Amino acid sequence: MKNGKKIIIAVPHGFCAGVRRALEIVEKALEQYGKPVYVRHEIVHNSFVVDSLSEKGVVFLESISRLPKKAHLVFSAHGVSPEIESTAAEKGYDIIDATCPLVKKIHLQAVSYSSKGYAIIIIGHKRHPEVMGTAGQVDESLIVESLKDVGKLPEIRQKRIACLTQTTLSADDTREIICAIRKKFRGRKIAVLNDICYATQNRQNAVKALAKKCEAVFIIGSENSSNANRLREVAENAGTKAYLVSGEKGVPPGALKGLSRIGISAGASTPEILISKFISSLNRKGWHNIETIGTEEKKIVFRLPERFA
Ligand code: SF4
Structure with missing residues (x-):
């Protein structure tokens, strides 16, 4: 009743589409190559998903320096820096990239704006793998987690600034942070690339x-x-x-x-x-x-x- x-x-x-794709990639890698399949970092941030895949023979790890030769190594949906990519390539691993295409797009934006002389500000969580992967795309970047951090930003020598965002931020908080950045660097050309997916x-x-x-x-x-x-x-x-x-x-x-x-x-x-x-x-x-x-x-x-x- x-x-x-x-x-x-x-x-x-x-x-979401990025998570579905990343999980399908791991399942297909298991099917095609058998276990173990190695995944750098949790494929997606959910312990139930990670535990279920571990039971099927997926090994999750943060450091990729000691895998067997020719190991099948999947990069998680959050993406990695070029440094990690080249370490994996140098070691001869079979790299399978499950980075969400929307994260890949941010990597390209970072590289493109940086090469045009823009200072890069990334709005996101400093220790989140996605932000670390994006920051690693360029030689120099500043990371802003909160409104408070905007006040602590150093002087920027470049005339132009590109603001990129982590894909999973609060849209409301990000709007406020962008306003504060515009205010702090009034007079500069600021390209805002809102990458919240x-x-x-x-x-x-x-x-x-x-x-x-x-x-x-x-x-x-x-x-x-x-x-x-x-x-x-x-x-x-x-x-x-x-x-x-x-x-x-x-x-x-x-x-x-x-x-x-x-x-x-x-x-x-x-x-x-x-x-x-x-x-x-x-x-x-x-x-x-x-x-x-x-x-x-x-x-x-x-x-x-x-x-x-
Ligand atoms: S960027 Fe968006 S679509 Fe891609 S994995 Fe993250 S939450 Fe999903």
């Missing part, structure tokens, strides 16, 4: 609408997932209690008490099975009334590398 407890699911949520934007927009209708929002994803963290912040900034949980076990005790309307979304690296399991656990607690908010995004498919196409 239905009670008043309602679950609202944000659309779109979960896997379609998947990040669509999921954030859906969560904004979701948060307005719910007493609490649960974002399903891993703690190290940048886009899942941003979704939690977007919900919180919209005035709702928001939690980032890896699954039903991550729900803090008492978090559902007294609520009648909760929202669910998931980061771009969260598989649908985790969302289904989360909803099933809520069903068992008496939450049966389910609806969605938002509209399906256009299905985007990125081409696989030639060898798997």
Whole structure:
């Protein structure tokens, strides 16, 4: 029997085209070459995905210096710097690049603007592999994580500045940071390349609408997932209690008490099975009334590398 407890699911949520492509590449590499297949860094930031692939014979590692000769080495969806690429090539590994094409585009932008004499500012998280990969494309770059960092930026000798962004940032925060950069370097020519990707934007927009209708929002994803963290912040900034949980076990005790309307979304690296399991656990607690908010995004498919196409 239905009670008043309602679950609202944000659309779109979960896997994006870049994540789907990266996972397909690893699966195809396993199929074609057998185990082990090596992956530099987590292929995508989701521990369930990483654990499942590890069970199938994928070895995830940060340092690639000691792999067996001719090892099949996949670069994760976040991309790598040219330095890592050339180390892998020098060692004679079989390189399989699963970098998201939208990240590759940022690499090209960095190289192109830097070669035209622009100073490069990257807005993003300093220790995130995507930002490290982008920064590695050029000899010099400055990384800005927050509004506070803009104040600490040194004088820039170049007359022209190009601002690039990490793909998974909060669109609202990034807008503020760009405004502050424009203000600080007033008079300079500033090229703003907003690289927040379609998947990040669509999921954030859906969560904004979701948060307005719910007493609490649960974002399903891993703690190290940048886009899942941003979704939690977007919900919180919209005035709702928001939690980032890896699954039903991550729900803090008492978090559902007294609520009648909760929202669910998931980061771009969260598989649908985790969302289904989360909803099933809520069903068992008496939450049966389910609806969605938002509209399906256009299905985007990125081409696989030639060898798997
Ligand atoms: S979140 Fe965006 S940039 Fe990252 S893998 Fe997905 S589509 Fe590519």
